[in-house]
Amino acid sequence: MSVIQVQNLNKSYNNLQALTEISFELHKGEIFGIIGPDGAGKSTLFNILATLLAPDSGDVSILGMDLNRDYKKIRKEIGYLPGTFSLYPDLTVLENLKFFAAMYQSGIRENLTMIMPIWRQLIPFKNRLVGKLSGGMKQKLALCCALIHKPHILLLDEPTTGVDPVSRREFWDLLAQIKSYGISVLVSTPYMDEVTRCDRIALLEKGRFIVIDTPPQIIKDYKGKLYALKTTQLFYLLELLDQYEENCSFYPYGEYLHISFYQDVEQAVIRFRDFLNQNQINYNSFQEITPILEDCFIELIKKNRDVHH
Amino acid sequence: MYTIEVHNLTKRFGSFTAVNNISFQVKRGEIFGFLGANGAGKTTAMKMMCGLLLPTSGTARIAGYDLKTESKQIKKEIGYMSQRFSLYDDLTIKENMTLFGTIYKVPKQELNERIEGHLTELNLMKHKDQLVSSIPLGWKQKLAFSTALLHHPKIVFLDEPTSGVDPIVRREFWSLIYKAAAQGVTIFITTHYMDEASYCERISIMAEGDLKLIGTPTELKIQMGVNTIDELFTHFVNR
Numbered sequence: 001m002s003v004i005q006v007q008n009l010n011k012s013y014n015n016l017q018a019l020t021e022i023s024f025e026l027h028k029g030e031i032f033g034i035i036g037p038d039g040a041g042k043s044t045l046f047n048i049l050a051t052l053l054a055p056d057s058g059d060v061s062i063l064g065m066d067l068n069r070d071y072k073k074i075r076k077e078i079g080y081l082p083g084t085f086s087l088y089p090d091l092t093v094l095e096n097l098k099f100f101a102a103m104y105q106s107g108i109r110e111n112l113t114m115i116m117p118i119w120r121q122l123i124p125f126k127n128r129l130v131g132k133l134s135g136g137m138k139q140k141l142a143l144c145c146a147l148i149h150k151p152h153i154l155l156l157d158e159p160t161t162g163v164d165p166v167s168r169r170e171f172w173d174l175l176a177q178i179k180s181y182g183i184s185v186l187v188s189t190p191y192m193d194e195v196t197r198c199d200r201i202a203l204l205e206k207g208r209f210i211v212i213d214t215p216p217q218i219i220k221d222y223k224g225k226l227y228a229l230k231t232t233q234l235f236y237l238l239e240l241l242d243q244y245e246e247n248c249s250f251y252p253y254g255e256y257l258h259i260s261f262y263q264d265v266e267q268a269v270i271r272f273r274d275f276l277n278q279n280q281i282n283y284n285s286f287q288e289i290t291p292i293l294e295d296c297f298i299e300l301i302k303k304n305r306d307v308h309h
Numbered sequence: 310m311y312t313i314e315v316h317n318l319t320k321r322f323g324s325f326t327a328v329n330n331i332s333f334q335v336k337r338g339e340i341f342g343f344l345g346a347n348g349a350g351k352t353t354a355m356k357m358m359c360g361l362l363l364p365t366s367g368t369a370r371i372a373g374y375d376l377k378t379e380s381k382q383i384k385k386e387i388g389y390m391s392q393r394f395s396l397y398d399d400l401t402i403k404e405n406m407t408l409f410g411t412i413y414k415v416p417k418q419e420l421n422e423r424i425e426g427h428l429t430e431l432n433l434m435k436h437k438d439q440l441v442s443s444i445p446l447g448w449k450q451k452l453a454f455s456t457a458l459l460h461h462p463k464i465v466f467l468d469e470p471t472s473g474v475d476p477i478v479r480r481e482f483w484s485l486i487y488k489a490a491a492q493g494v495t496i497f498i499t500t501h502y503m504d505e506a507s508y509c510e511r512i513s514i515m516a517e518g519d520l521k522l523i524g525t526p527t528e529l530k531i532q533m534g535v536n537t538i539d540e541l542f543t544h545f546v547n548r
């Protein structure tokens with residue numbers, strides 16, 4: 001069963017095509033991640049689904065209601081955390097929560113159990129002005145405020161951007177809990193490591209979805225044979241590789257060079273080892289590895305750019 | 310030779326200690342990663358190093374100048390870019406670079422040559438008259454970095470320069486960082502991407518105002534008995 005159905009959605013601003021032929025479904029109780037760089041169209045999509053922006057064309061149905069006709073009813077059923085900071089910095093933590101509950105004509109007490117795992121962490125700061133909270137704390141409060149009316153669908157536009165890795169992990173733990181209440185979550189992020197925690201992912205690139213699938217399937221569909229090389233001369237090697245004529249794709253990944261071969265892999269690997277030796281590159285290890293999602297996205301984005309250039 | 314020397318730097322706001330007695334040095338041409346959780350005191354420390362905020366106590370020499378008495382000279386010797394503010398949207402690429410170059414008093418006869426040098430390197434010469442509002446974020450961030458280098462600063466402070474850019478551009482950005490460092494520019498960078506921490510020659514981790522740890526990524530992992538920078542980070546930041 002799907003709670004959001006989007007078909008052939010298009011949106012442009014003057015001459016700029018922000019979204020092109022977007023189609024997808026959000027299933028009940030799933031966490032659906034939208035990943036893409038700034039400017040890919042993520043916020044435009046969220047604004048449309050939150051009924052704040054009208055699409056140029058396409059069909060959008062949310063909980064069986066039509067976006068254009070029933071937008072007022074839809075608003076009561078969704079919780080929306082916009083990409084730009086949405087709380088009032090000059091109100092306290094508790095005042096913000098009360099304000100959002102009042103706006104949705106919802107009581108705090110009856111829904112407190114649901115937000116408790118998050119709210120518990122905020123209680124020591126409940127009388128602090130929101131402007132004085134750290135980034136991670138602000139986002140937790142924003143999540144409470146988006147949940148306080150017990151929505152069926154939660155729309156989270158980059159809830160963890162600029163938040164440190166530990167707070168980000170805590171935030172995703174909370175999303176898993178929210179999911180267990182049967183709430184469906186649509187969440188966007190620029191961080192590749194986070195999307196492994198989604199049930200399904202869509203990769204948004206210049207206003208188009210270039211893939212929609214589960215994380216394991218995306219990894220399975222990786223086209224190349226991926227190798228990792230550990231060297232202390234990483235950036236020197238990258239410069240050398242600019243002149244390397246082989247059908248391969250390479251990029252740094254932490255302390256490693258990731259290199260993917262596409263044709264005649266065995267021979268290509270031998271030629272690559274020769275190349276390393278000829279250029280006297282010292283390396284500790286060089287072996288085939290299973291790609292992670294970031295490798296897959298890099299491959300997909302590169303392929304997509306080659307097609308469109 | 311050190312371009313950044315920080316001694317017992319402390320900043321208090323009322324009863325709250327944002328930066329607590331931190332000391333470290335950064336060498337010329339080094340890429341130094343400044344890591345820490347939100348609210349750990351990184352921004353406050355960076356503001357002091359850029360001469361924008363006076364310390365409560367402690368001293369620092371930045372590019373050879375004293376933090377307390379020579380902050381004007383410091384500002385001339387450093388470059389700065391952040392994700393939040395980089396370039397003016399309603400100016401063209403070339404106008405932005407000319408503006409910043411002029412503010413930093415790059416000699417007129419050299420400015421044009423330097424700008425064109427950077428634009429050629431970035432493959433953006435043919436876009437030089439385009440408004441910055443119309444260009445992709447990835448270009449913007451690379452341009453902002455080049456712009457921060459126009460006046461040949463000794464140190465560039467980069468505050469989350471790669472937030473929100475795609476994984477390919479993120480890596481292209483790091484190639485630019487390496488080129489600048491190879492030419493002797495000291496790079497002082499904050500990031501929330503842990504794989505990027507591995508690209509730094511040395512990193513430090515701040516938590517609750519303290520500088521908890523400093524060293525090369527490999528050293529620190531061995532010292533703390535962990536396999537990844539991510540684990541290292543989690544260890545110090547876990548509350």
